[in-house]
Amino acid sequence: MNTLKLILAAATALGTCMPVFAGEQPNLLIVSEDADQDTIPRNSRIFNRVERAIASEMQAKGFRVYDETAVSMDITDPHRTRRNDAELISVARRVSAPIDAITVFQIYASTEKNQYADIVDLRVRIDGRILEVNNGAFLGAYEVSYGPGDLPPLPVNCDRDCVIEHVGDQARRVAADVGAELASRLDSISPVATEGSGTVGAASVVPEAGQTVTSAAQAEVCDGLTQAYTLQFRGFEPSELTRIEEYLVSFKGYDHHRPLRTDTVQSDYWYETCSDAARLNRNLRLMTEILDTDARVAVTDNRIEVEKRRVPVTR
Structure with missing residues (x-):
């Protein structure tokens, strides 16, 4: 039974009162579910910025985050897009590094012409969730969404590259919020070790x-x-x-x-x-x-x- 299973079993036995103890911290893999054709695919510059933002927040909480391409390139095509949950979990179970949980996120972004002025607004929504790899347990989810008027509009005469960079700027900030919240929720069930927590050492x-x-x-x-x-x-x-x-x-x-x-x-x-x-x-x-x-x-x-x-x- 791995670390997360032990923590969740203890949490179930004690109801909502979480025990204050710390074992080995879970290893995480940040992945994107882009099977929905309306989501931003993983071969986009926007995807890369979102992934790095979420990973940074997880690392800031002390969790080990493994790069998906680095650990899976020997067993699957790293350029494959439009993957669903089943494929993502299968990959996580078979990579070289021992992965305990995956952080799955989706990016939705679009533009909308204002009906009263020559202004192009943005819609950006990023949702993320954490799944335990071995048994599929749901460990938490969070979503941040912004509609027209909530974000700065596109600049005048904004071409394709301009749109991608502008959307990427906003998506990165949204992703950081999602990553920070997911990291906090994972931290609540996998607290850091405290001094005197009783680490078992080796014999002489x-x-x-x-x-x-x-x-x-x-x-x-x-x-x-x-x-x-x-x-x-x-x-x-x-x-x-x-x-x-x-x-x-x-x-x-x-x-x-x-x-x-x-x-x-x-x-x-x-x-x-x-x-x-x-x-x-x-x-x-x-x-x-x-x-x-x-x-x-x-x-x-x-x-x-x-x-x-x-x-x-x-x-």
């Missing part, structure tokens, strides 16, 4: 040569961009994986991790850290030495495989 481990750490909270934190890695551990016993996770949370620069898939033989983890790949590779090799395990460590881009060499048992 040695994550790096010559450095002893007694818990994850005491691990040295580095500055810089967080990088995501897929870690694959193959051939390890459950007790060994427990110790491995203790090391992972104590490595320098650790941000967070989560299991992606666990089988009898292989366990895959999504691992985010601001440490560089060379240091992470070195730490994993040192970890296998400390565990006294003969293992192969292989690195391919942001995928690291750690395979335990097992000697056949003589019977």
Whole structure:
């Protein structure tokens, strides 16, 4: 059961009283439902400005937002337009990054000639909603709409590019309002961690040569961009994986991790850290030495495989 499911289950059990606790924050994907022919398609400049405005508001609240094109380009056409909810959810469930929720938005924009003067007014409406990816739970919605007279009219002799830029200016501001409200609603069911919230740390481990750490909270934190890695551990016993996770949370620069898939033989983890790949590779090799395990460590881009060499048992 993922983070959002735990939060929602607790909320249901307690009615409207939300518990004050914080787990791992949900990973978000910002997507546009443009199946309606009246909406602005995702290949428009207006769409790009709206998407960035909503993403910025989500990031300002501390949520991790993944770029849809970057995480889905290997499995679907990033230029495809006019997609419905079913397609968007299917894509979110299959991308490389573990996505918990999608923020779906629609953009409606049109012009209207004033009947009393040579003035062209704008109509702009943006609605957004948040859906939980795994079970489709509805987590919140918000809409902002402006009609003729509510927004500045188009300039005189405004050509196509002028219209697009003018509408984009207004849509971006509207989208920021929608994004801020959706972020606040998501924040209410997934609050940030507070001091003393009870983070569970690792047991006493040695994550790096010559450095002893007694818990994850005491691990040295580095500055810089967080990088995501897929870690694959193959051939390890459950007790060994427990110790491995203790090391992972104590490595320098650790941000967070989560299991992606666990089988009898292989366990895959999504691992985010601001440490560089060379240091992470070195730490994993040192970890296998400390565990006294003969293992192969292989690195391919942001995928690291750690395979335990097992000697056949003589019977």
